[in-house]
Amino acid sequence: MYDKQPLPRVQDVMTRDVISIAPDLTVRQAKDLMRDKGISGMPVVDRENALLGVISVADIIQAMENNNLNAFVSEVMTVNPIFLHEQDTVGYALQACRRYKYGRFPVIDEQAKVVGVLTVGDIVTRLAQLLRIDQVDEPDEIKEPKDFTTRIYECSIQSMNFDLAGLAASNIKKMLTGLGLKGTTVRRAAIAAYDAEMNVVIHAYEGKLSAKVTPHDITITVEDSGPGIKDVSLAMQPGYSTASDRIREMGFGAGMGLPNIKKSADEFTIESTPKGTTLVIKIFID
Template identity: 90%
Template sequence: MNDKQSLPGVQDVMTRDVISITSDLTVRQAKELMRDKGISGMPVVDRENALLGVISVADIIQAMENNNLNAFISEVMTVNPVFLHEQDTVGHALNACRRYGFGRFPVINEQSKVVGILTTSDIVTRLAQLLRIDQVDEPEEKKEPKDFTTQTYECSIQSMNFDLAGVAASNIKKMLTELGLEGTIIRRAAIAAYDAEMNVVIHAHEGKLSAKVTPHDITIIVEDSGPGIEDVSLAMQPGYSTASDRIREMGFGAGMGLPNIKKSADELAIESSPKGTTLVIKIFID
């Protein structure tokens, strides 16, 4: 990001509407609440809303197998859960995602009270809003695109470097705007570039993004090193997560964002192995 002062912290991007439960209720009551709210896990708090633990679908399933749904939540919850402080930086949050393999954390304040939930989706969405990735200022009168020869852009992408996340997509958006391209084309290219860029920042070791713009099309190539996508066809499904079964049951883990890229692109080619992944995104201009 060009304006470092606009970098959000955890308290700026977290979800504040937290569904939680107290430890003196039963596992059966937790099961019903999770079903009603459509969630797969939630913080366990005391009467003062201080964090005590976390209960997940995995805990519910284990209790069902043990015929123990009438047990108190305090008996089955995960104690000493990993959490974030609302004053933490988003960079710290992303590092926690990478370190623990989670994509969701309870957020507490200085009094240890739960004030939010943070997911990688919250971070990606909020950053896109700050960068105005999907917003294009349309001219009052439609103008013909400028005559131009092939334009190129290239930059490196650093894993977990939130300070630079979104810079490549922003620069591509700026370049296309200066070329006078249609707003819908600019928006699609910026969104595709942003999602691909964030995939590298959050999931890969390092990467590179290059773009080539001709009067006929836009080609964006994103290459990264490791860990690769185990099943590309699954990753293309909305809501798919690369996390383990256990982590997904707990409501953690983040998908690769490939469905968003596919939606924005006219053509999308993906090659992936344990050594890395290459995306070739093409958007037609005429």
């Protein structure tokens, strides 16, 4: 059985240590702050911490091109920005990511004061923690390969359905643990399956995952119908995104998790077309 966890709310997963800026500071000061903090955008707030707007790297670049770094932040910021409430569910938050093409949102409380920032990465990381994806105990008795026959698990994956997000990875983890495999092997498979599953949930239209376990290896295949990845080799680089420059600057992008999947696998192949993507992950059983 899948131990379904209550779907967390934005306040449960957001980053609370918010870096913000006042509207009467200059764009040059905003540029220096973002560079020093290693961020690509931040909320603009008044003295009461109420949200006034958002300034991003794209705004900074535009100001530089216009030789306008001495302008006030209020002159170049995005006004009336899209925001989330701390009581919103993460499912709603991800729907907002897809609808507005952003991956970073300011979060406000009932008084409209900024209390956090939420990114796609925050959500994926927190869900993995709730599902204890990477927490695996070593079995009391590790079985030899001859102790079990081939097992197959299959599961459909629904786009943007965070009630079921992590179901496939959790079930694979349970199956492998029940077979008495080493904890390190189970952990690698669970992490790879989770990242692949979340890619489908967030970026594709629909997909399916299958896992085949033989006495020699674990093969996880994930197929999705979606926009595909234009340049697979670039998408495999840590930190790279196939999203547009504007979206990437806001912290959102496709290709999330692919380097982690490759790191967890002994063999990893990926094929992608404008109609969808197929991942094949193989992990050898010691």
